[in-house]
Amino acid sequence: MSLFKNAFPMVFLIFFFWPGVSFAHKVSIFAWAEDGVVHTQSKFSGGKKVVNGKVEVFDQEGKRLLEGTTNTDGEFSFNAPADTDLEIVLTAGMGHKGSWTLAAEEIGGGPLTSIVSSHTVPTDSSAHGNPFASSKNGVTGNNSTRGKEAAPLSIVDVETIVARQLDKKLAPLTRMLAAEQDKGPTFSDIFGGIGYILGLVGLGAYIRYRKEGRHS
Amino acid sequence: MHISEGVLSGPVLAAGAGIALAGTAIGLKKLDLDRVPQAGMLAAAFFVASLIHVPLGPASVHLILNGIVGVLLGWVAFPAILTALLLQAMMFQYGGITTLGVNTVIMALPAVICFFLFRPFIHKSNRVAMVAAFGCGAVSVLLGAVLVAASLMFTEENFLEVAGLVVTAHLPVMVIEGIITAFCVAFLKKVKPELLYPDETNEPF
Numbered sequence: 191m192s193l194f195k196n197a198f199p200m201v202f203l204i205f206f207f208w209p210g211v212s213f214a215h216k217v218s219i220f221a222w223a224e225d226g227v228v229h230t231q232s233k234f235s236g237g238k239k240v241v242n243g244k245v246e247v248f249d250q251e252g253k254r255l256l257e258g259t260t261n262t263d264g265e266f267s268f269n270a271p272a273d274t275d276l277e278i279v280l281t282a283g284m285g286h287k288g289s290w291t292l293a294a295e296e297i298g299g300g301p302l303t304s305i306v307s308s309h310t311v312p313t314d315s316s317a318h319g320n321p322f323a324s325s326k327n328g329v330t331g332n333n334s335t336r337g338k339e340a341a342p343l344s345i346v347d348v349e350t351i352v353a354r355q356l357d358k359k360l361a362p363l364t365r366m367l368a369a370e371q372d373k374g375p376t377f378s379d380i381f382g383g384i385g386y387i388l389g390l391v392g393l394g395a396y397i398r399y400r401k402e403g404r405h406s
Numbered sequence: 407m408h409i410s411e412g413v414l415s416g417p418v419l420a421a422g423a424g425i426a427l428a429g430t431a432i433g434l435k436k437l438d439l440d441r442v443p444q445a446g447m448l449a450a451a452f453f454v455a456s457l458i459h460v461p462l463g464p465a466s467v468h469l470i471l472n473g474i475v476g477v478l479l480g481w482v483a484f485p486a487i488l489t490a491l492l493l494q495a496m497m498f499q500y501g502g503i504t505t506l507g508v509n510t511v512i513m514a515l516p517a518v519i520c521f522f523l524f525r526p527f528i529h530k531s532n533r534v535a536m537v538a539a540f541g542c543g544a545v546s547v548l549l550g551a552v553l554v555a556a557s558l559m560f561t562e563e564n565f566l567e568v569a570g571l572v573v574t575a576h577l578p579v580m581v582i583e584g585i586i587t588a589f590c591v592a593f594l595k596k597v598k599p600e601l602l603y604p605d606e607t608n609e610p611f
Binding site: 216217281286288380382383387390391394 | 410453489500
């Protein structure tokens with residue numbers, strides 16, 4: 191027993207000074223786009239961030255467009271390389287792999303056309319940190335330009351502006367969704383699985399007693 | 407320990423499925439109906455153990471428990487672990503359906519090997535039995551890690567590098583599993599020794 195008494199503190203020491211390796215059974219990657227920049231967030235099941243995971247981006251034909259590694263927060267961002275659906279594949283080593291498909295429409299936004307930028311639509315990238323400031327800027331900016339130039343906006347421009355503003359407003363929500371992704375199995379899942387196994391045991395017992403019941 | 411879908415090449419998947427099928431067939435043949443409830447309990451324990459992550463320090467670990475499954479079930483570890491892994495793959499997308507065979511081999515084969523390596527010592531004195539059980543728990547995780555590396559060898563070229571990484575990552579699990587297996591065996595020896603000494607006429611192994 192003394193062996194185990196000594197072993198316990200040792201185990202805890204190992205854990206608390208263990209380098210940041212994780213060995214879950216599943217990795218997931220979640221991607222969303224803001225202003226033509228694609229952000230990704232990678233996690234192991236149980237919520238641990240994937241550090242130094244390899245992220246590869248493929249287009250629809252399976253051609254590799256770019257690759258990168260996740261930072262200490264499990265995040266990796268890149269400028270949308272092409273106007274196609276993107277297949278974003280995460281390889282976290284030790285046989286862990288996950289992927290996320292980002293549709294071309296979701297990336298949307300893209301670089302603004304010259305007409306739109308002349309309307310001084312707020313392009314402040316820090317805006318999504320402070321939605322109120324950005325909307326105020328947007329209103330005043332639009333009013334002032336309308337007064338000065340009054341150039342007509344085409345439907346496409348309006349769509350682009352709306353899409354950009356929506357991206358900004360939705361950004362916090364998307365981030366929240368990213369954080370909510372894959373919280374790991376729920377209790378109902380776990381008990382469901384145990385139920386299946388007990389059901390199989392019951393089936394075994396049923397077969398057995400039906401056989402024996404006839405003989406005795 | 408669960409290898410995701412789309413990582414391994416076809417031949418590796420086929421080989422894994424073949425071995426898993428053979429092991430499961432042997433296991434089912436040896437599964438005496440009297441021991442179905444025990445196999446079910448252990449399959450459930452295995453199923454739950456791999457699900458619950460314990461955040462310890464910077465890493466999060468989960469137990470595998472293939473050592474205790476192996477020492478108690480022998481070849482029956484194959485069907486028990488296969489069932490649990492199938493449910494995990496279906497309900498939580500851990501591992502996957504195509505990699506089910508490989509994953510079963512990774513966790514069940516070490517269980518069977520450890521059964522043959524350590525089971526004889528379980529019948530000895532308490533002290534010897536506990537040391538053997540510790541070895542059983544630790545070695546089954548170690549062999550599992552080596553098998554992970556072996557199956558990845560065909561996709562990630564360097565076997566030694568991957569093996570080193572996987573084994574290092576599982577060192578704390580090995581220690582914990584060893585301790586858990588040792589205490590389980592010590593407990594069973596006291597409380598329910600017939601689980602560890604099945605009578606010879608009814609030997610399911």
